[in-house]
Amino acid sequence: MQERLEDIAAAMVAGGKGLLAADESSGTIKKRFDAIHVESTENSRRDYREMMFRASDAMKNYISGVILYDETIRQKAADGTPLVEIIKAAGAIPGIKVDGGAKPLAGFPGDTVTEGLDGLRERLAEYYKLGARFAKWRGVIDIDSAKGVPSASSIGANCHALARYAALCQEAGIVPIVEPEVLMDGSHDINTCYDITRATLLKLYAELFAANVKLEGTILKPNMVIAGKASGKTSSAEEVAEKTLKLFRETVPLAVPGIAFLSGGQSDEQATANLNAMNAGGAQPWKLTFSYGRALQAAPQKAWGGKAENVAAGQAAFTHRARMNHLAALGKWQKGEEKTA
Numbered sequence: 001m002q003e004r005l006e007d008i009a010a011a012m013v014a015g016g017k018g019l020l021a022a023d024e025s026s027g028t029i030k031k032r033f034d035a036i037h038v039e040s041t042e043n044s045r046r047d048y049r050e051m052m053f054r055a056s057d058a059m060k061n062y063i064s065g066v067i068l069y070d071e072t073i074r075q076k077a078a079d080g081t082p083l084v085e086i087i088k089a090a091g092a093i094p095g096i097k098v099d100g101g102a103k104p105l106a107g108f109p110g111d112t113v114t115e116g117l118d119g120l121r122e123r124l125a126e127y128y129k130l131g132a133r134f135a136k137w138r139g140v141i142d143i144d145s146a147k148g149v150p151s152a153s154s155i156g157a158n159c160h161a162l163a164r165y166a167a168l169c170q171e172a173g174i175v176p177i178v179e180p181e182v183l184m185d186g187s188h189d190i191n192t193c194y195d196i197t198r199a200t201l202l203k204l205y206a207e208l209f210a211a212n213v214k215l216e217g218t219i220l221k222p223n224m225v226i227a228g229k230a231s232g233k234t235s236s237a238e239e240v241a242e243k244t245l246k247l248f249r250e251t252v253p254l255a256v257p258g259i260a261f262l263s264g265g266q267s268d269e270q271a272t273a274n275l276n277a278m279n280a281g282g283a284q285p286w287k288l289t290f291s292y293g294r295a296l297q298a299a300p301q302k303a304w305g306g307k308a309e310n311v312a313a314g315q316a317a318f319t320h321r322a323r324m325n326h327l328a329a330l331g332k333w334q335k336g337e338e339k340t341a
Helices: 005-012 026-035 042-053 056-061 083-089 120-130 152-171 190-210 237-251 268-280 294-304 308-329 335-340
Strands: 018-022 063-068 093-097 102-104 112-114 134-141 175-182 258-261 287-292
Touching (some): 005 134, 026 294, 042 056, 042 083, 042 308, 056 063, 063 134, 083 093, 134 152, 152 175, 175 190, 258 268, 268 308, 268 335, 287 294, 308 335
Parallel strands (some): 093 134
């Protein structure tokens, strides 16, 4: 019997667990390996990801699913076990990144639209056979008010693509993570982030409704409402939580089972503290958890350093960050917990 989409989605956000975003492209992971002086090869990428997937405490207790890259979903561990099977054995759900990346939007300088819809139906069928039960597509919304970015056309094009992707996923028996990321790189203040994210989410859910997407079988992966990095302003966790929750109450339908935040370049502890502040005030209509990449991986990458003798240290660092975010997803994280690493 085929799994129900709503059951998969509920499992992805259950019990304070969150998602490990291990879907870096070969180019992105090369940059991260360059920073720790490790050559990026098929084997080194496999060894690094296998290290995390075999961190049993983290995977069993804190991680509900793993977003994989095309290369990774096909790879086998050093002992020949498919990486997908290692993830499943830990009780986590394998997922897959399916978008083709953000490309310039013709006619709108500074805006982008994510490509990758061509052939997606066939790719999803293959990924389902390979074990994927959820997928991810990222739409990128930049903010540059001086240049009129983002345009309404950019928001519309990205949300329409997210809806078409989501419908194809559900047709294939795969839960779509819809990720409309409003970037935090600019000089904008927190209120501008609020306004742009609000416009994006309103358009997103209009498009999802129009595409007959079953919201109970989706997960939202949004940015937090936060001031741009170049603004010189630091938003407190309490302010981020207050504005983000207000925004969601205005825009996110109650049928959505969970919201798994992206970290968006925040520091490890900042991403954890902001998530905790949202959950500390009590239950919300949706589960609020994490779908972090760098904020879960920066510490284990540094501890591992590409050396087999450092695998245990890398796993310990990964387990610590996963546990911190697990506590934050329950509203039980405290800054003092960071010293137990």
